[in-house]
Amino acid sequence: xxxxxxxxxxxxxxxxxxxxxxxxxxxxxxxxxxxxxxxxxxxxxxxxxxxxxxxxxxxxxxxxxxxxxxxxxxxxxxxxxxxxxxxxxxxxxxxxxxxxxxxxxxxxxxxxxxxxxxxxxxxxxxxxxxxxxxxxxxxxxxxxxxxxxxxxxxxxxxxxxxxxxxxxxxxxxxxxxxxxxxxxxxxxxxxxxxxxxxxxxxxxxxxxxxxxxxxxxxxxxxxxxxxxxxxxxxxxxxxxxxxxxxxxxxxxxxxxxxxxxxxxxxxxxxxxxxxxxxxxxxxxxxxxxxxxxxxxxxxxxxxxxxxxxxxxxxxxxxxxxxxxxxxxxxxxxxxxxxxxxxxxxxxxxxxxxxxxxxxxxxxxxxxxxxxxxxxxxxxxxxxxxxxxxxxxxxxxxxxxxxxxxxxxxxxxxxxxxxxxxxxxxxxxxxxxxxxxxxxxxxxxxxxxxxxxxxxxxxxxxxxxxxxxxxxxxxxxxxxxxxxxxxxxxxxxxxxxxxxxxxxxxx
Amino acid sequence: xxxxxxxxxxxxxxxxxxxxxxxxxxxxxxxxxxxxxxxxxxxxxxxxxxxxxxxxxxxxxxxxxxxxxxxxxxxxxxxxxxxxxxxxxxxxxxxxxxxxxxxxxxxxxxxxxxxxxxxxxxxxxxxxxxxxxxxxxxxxxxxxxxxxxxxxxxxxxxxxxxxxxxxxxxxxxxxxxxxxxxxxxxxxxxxxxxxxxxxxxxxxxxxxxxxxxxxxxxxxxxxxxxxxxxxxxxxxxxxxxxxxxxxxxxxxxxxxxxxxxxxxxxxxxxxxxxxxxxxxxxxxxxxxxxxxxxxxxxxxxxx
Numbered sequence: 001x002x003x004x005x006x007x008x009x010x011x012x013x014x015x016x017x018x019x020x021x022x023x024x025x026x027x028x029x030x031x032x033x034x035x036x037x038x039x040x041x042x043x044x045x046x047x048x049x050x051x052x053x054x055x056x057x058x059x060x061x062x063x064x065x066x067x068x069x070x071x072x073x074x075x076x077x078x079x080x081x082x083x084x085x086x087x088x089x090x091x092x093x094x095x096x097x098x099x100x101x102x103x104x105x106x107x108x109x110x111x112x113x114x115x116x117x118x119x120x121x122x123x124x125x126x127x128x129x130x131x132x133x134x135x136x137x138x139x140x141x142x143x144x145x146x147x148x149x150x151x152x153x154x155x156x157x158x159x160x161x162x163x164x165x166x167x168x169x170x171x172x173x174x175x176x177x178x179x180x181x182x183x184x185x186x187x188x189x190x191x192x193x194x195x196x197x198x199x200x201x202x203x204x205x206x207x208x209x210x211x212x213x214x215x216x217x218x219x220x221x222x223x224x225x226x227x228x229x230x231x232x233x234x235x236x237x238x239x240x241x242x243x244x245x246x247x248x249x250x251x252x253x254x255x256x257x258x259x260x261x262x263x264x265x266x267x268x269x270x271x272x273x274x275x276x277x278x279x280x281x282x283x284x285x286x287x288x289x290x291x292x293x294x295x296x297x298x299x300x301x302x303x304x305x306x307x308x309x310x311x312x313x314x315x316x317x318x319x320x321x322x323x324x325x326x327x328x329x330x331x332x333x334x335x336x337x338x339x340x341x342x343x344x345x346x347x348x349x350x351x352x353x354x355x356x357x358x359x360x361x362x363x364x365x366x367x368x369x370x371x372x373x374x375x376x377x378x379x380x381x382x383x384x385x386x387x388x389x390x391x392x393x394x395x396x397x398x399x400x401x402x403x404x405x406x407x408x409x410x411x412x413x414x415x416x417x418x419x420x421x422x423x424x425x426x427x428x429x430x431x432x433x434x435x436x437x438x439x440x441x442x443x444x445x446x447x448x449x450x451x452x453x454x455x456x457x458x459x460x461x462x463x464x465x466x467x468x469x470x471x472x473x474x475x476x477x478x479x480x481x482x483x484x485x486x487x488x489x490x491x492x493x494x495x496x497x498x499x500x501x502x503x504x505x506x
Numbered sequence: 507x508x509x510x511x512x513x514x515x516x517x518x519x520x521x522x523x524x525x526x527x528x529x530x531x532x533x534x535x536x537x538x539x540x541x542x543x544x545x546x547x548x549x550x551x552x553x554x555x556x557x558x559x560x561x562x563x564x565x566x567x568x569x570x571x572x573x574x575x576x577x578x579x580x581x582x583x584x585x586x587x588x589x590x591x592x593x594x595x596x597x598x599x600x601x602x603x604x605x606x607x608x609x610x611x612x613x614x615x616x617x618x619x620x621x622x623x624x625x626x627x628x629x630x631x632x633x634x635x636x637x638x639x640x641x642x643x644x645x646x647x648x649x650x651x652x653x654x655x656x657x658x659x660x661x662x663x664x665x666x667x668x669x670x671x672x673x674x675x676x677x678x679x680x681x682x683x684x685x686x687x688x689x690x691x692x693x694x695x696x697x698x699x700x701x702x703x704x705x706x707x708x709x710x711x712x713x714x715x716x717x718x719x720x721x722x723x724x725x726x727x728x729x730x731x732x733x734x735x736x737x738x739x740x741x742x743x744x745x746x747x748x749x750x751x752x753x754x755x756x757x758x759x760x761x762x763x764x765x766x767x768x769x770x771x772x773x774x775x776x777x778x779x780x781x782x783x784x785x786x787x788x789x790x791x792x793x794x795x796x797x798x799x800x801x802x803x804x805x806x807x808x809x
Binding site: 049050051070071072073074075081083087088089090091092096099100101102103105108109110111113 | 670674675676677679680682683686687689690691692693694695696697
């Protein structure tokens with residue numbers, strides 16, 4: 001089987017998302033599709049999946065032209081897609097989610113659950129997947145939800161699997177398991193199209209790689225005929241700048257000190273947390289997400305009450321101060337979820353750049369804002385961080401994920417605050433933006449900021465942090481200092497669950 | 507005490523409950539499909555007027571019920587046009603429908619029947635009541651549910667049909683999905699707008715029947731603003747039960763009980779203003795209990 005896209009062009013209002021692009025996908029091959037945010041990967045796939053019908057060009061199935069009128073047509077031709085944001089309903093059971101749209105029903109339309117259940121159980125057995133069909137989806141882990149999406153495709157008899165950033169939310173272990181399943185599919189002669197930002201994954205699993213930039217196909221070749229470095233350069237369109245790691249002087253002054261902190265909620269029975277960050281230091285918190293990192297950050301920011309213990313910032317006890325007080329005193333925060341926590345996405349860019357320093361004399365007179373100086377400031381940030389946006393009056397919604405993230409980083413780093421809390425700053429963005437943001441973080445550190453960096457990416461911790469701790473089940477490990485075995489030490493603690501009874505720090 | 511709990515008390519429960527129940531069932535599928543329809547009051551009112559209109563001219567209760575349904579469907583289509591096609595805010599549309607139904611029914615009452623306030627006529631055919639001989643010997647059941655209008659029995663059947671329909675029918679599954687996330691349905695190849703349209707039509711049908719039950723079941727007359735808050739009680743019941751048919755049924759029975767109790771205790775010399783408050787006080791009490799339970803589950807997560 002073979003699918004070809006011929007001369008595909010997609011125009012949105014005044015933007016050409018895909019420009020005269022042709023590609024071929026072959027059976028039994030994993031075809032990686034890479035490119036920056038907004039390069040057109042998702043647009044292209046929505047054409048193949050029948051979600052976008054406003055395009056010019058042809059879709060060929062074994063050299064025969066076909067037309068979709070809705071995703072249903074595509075699904076019937078064996079095309080299945082796992083979207084980046086899961087298309088699952090939390091309140092329904094696994095079974096109900098799987099069969100949605102393809103219910104086996106009787107003459108009256110009532111669903112024959114018993115028959116479907118045996119069918120799906122056979123599928124699960126065939127691929128050696130363990131899943132409780134009557135469980136509600138809301139109770140599943142992210143990896144299990146991913147599996148439900150996959151089974152949904154298998155149940156619909158998909159021969160072409162389009163996977164949009166399938167590993168963005170998976171832990172390294174889960175990713176390995178997931179890839180195993182993908183290799184099984186490859187053996188079964190399925191066509192697998194993998195959209196991803198992670199070049200390492202492309203190198204380890206794909207057979208073929210295509211690079212998109214600004215809606216154009218830059219290169220499409222067998223993996224063997226290219227290299228990681230080449231791919232990265234083709235994605236960005238230029239050579240990636242090498243990170244400039246200045247080992248700034250770490251001052252002895254402790255900016256943040258957390259003493260025997262006990263988190264509220266489900267980690268209340270974990271060991272009390274002690275940690276500190278000195279001026280000019282980046283402390284990494286590694287670990288699989290959901291092990292209490294988020295709760296710790298919320299406690300430091302004052303969004304969440306703590307059970308006991310103290311938080312000292314610049315020698316002042318702020319345990320019971322409000323979030324606003326902490327922010328005014330100079331705690332910066334770059335949240336992982338830029339759309340929900342970082343930005344007011346329906347608002348304009350200039351409105352978003354001053355949300356943390358609105359009371360600054362520069363930007364307001366009494367209750368009124370100085371629109372002109374704010375816009376100047378916004379323009380300054382846009383230039384300095386090379387954020388791609390029409391002008392400060394544009395709504396944040398018009399920006400790509402990478403540029404949104406740059407905007408948050410620009411806002412939070414431009415005040416030279418003493419403490420910066422950063423949570424997965426490069427989640428779901430492209431290599432170019434990642435390199436840019438990493439450099440900015442290192443620069444601000446060299447200026448003397450204390451930085452708490454929570455990251456699920458071992459690479460990120462390794463590159464940026466001066467020392468690190470691992471968080472597991474709400475417990476925090478001993479401090480791991482940066483030396484030759486930095487990465488191995490962190491990884492081993494992540495895997496072994498760590499000897500978390502130890503309570504010493506540093 | 508015996509003067510409160512006389513036979514009339516028991517039989518009035520079903521009579522008072524049926525219109526609210528039918529409308530609430532319509533509201534519940536809207537709720538499950540993610541359509542915030544608080545226009546039930548208007549739906550009932552127009553249904554009630556249309557029932558009288560049909561029944562009077564055709565001299566047939568069946569035609570009356572049919573025209574009532576047409577009235578409900580008419581409002582459904584208006585709702586669908588403005589909400590589904592023109593993407594209007596459902597609250598604004600609901601309010602518009604409530605006002606429209608009140609104005610339209612009052613205007614038509616005056617221009618067609620040349621009366622204002624009340625229209626009552628002997629030629630308005632009433633919906634027949636049914637005698638169930640099997641339960642005549644069971645005293646309490648006999649009092650409670652015997653000799654009620656056809657629509658009463660129908661509404662109880664619909665409660666259970668809807669329950670199984672939402673759970674085990676593919677269209678029921680689609681309704682639940684469209685209410686949670688229409689994008690999911692779309693990516694499964696089903697048009698979410700079509701589902702919502704059908705749901706609105708079904709709601710209009712049920713609300714039309716609710717109106718018919720109100721105006722041509724027991725009384726055979728139309729009064730301006732006859733729905734008198736029943737649609738709002740239905741909305742509250744739907745929201746409190748999350749649109750689940752069986753809890754909805756039980757809650758509305760409770761309302762009906764309190765409602766007829768309030769009619770009874772007027773006879774004891776309590777001021778009417780106070781007794782009429784009773785159903786709303788029960789509403790508030792249930793709201794407080796439900797929100798208290800919710801607060802307790804949430805407080806453990808974030809303060």
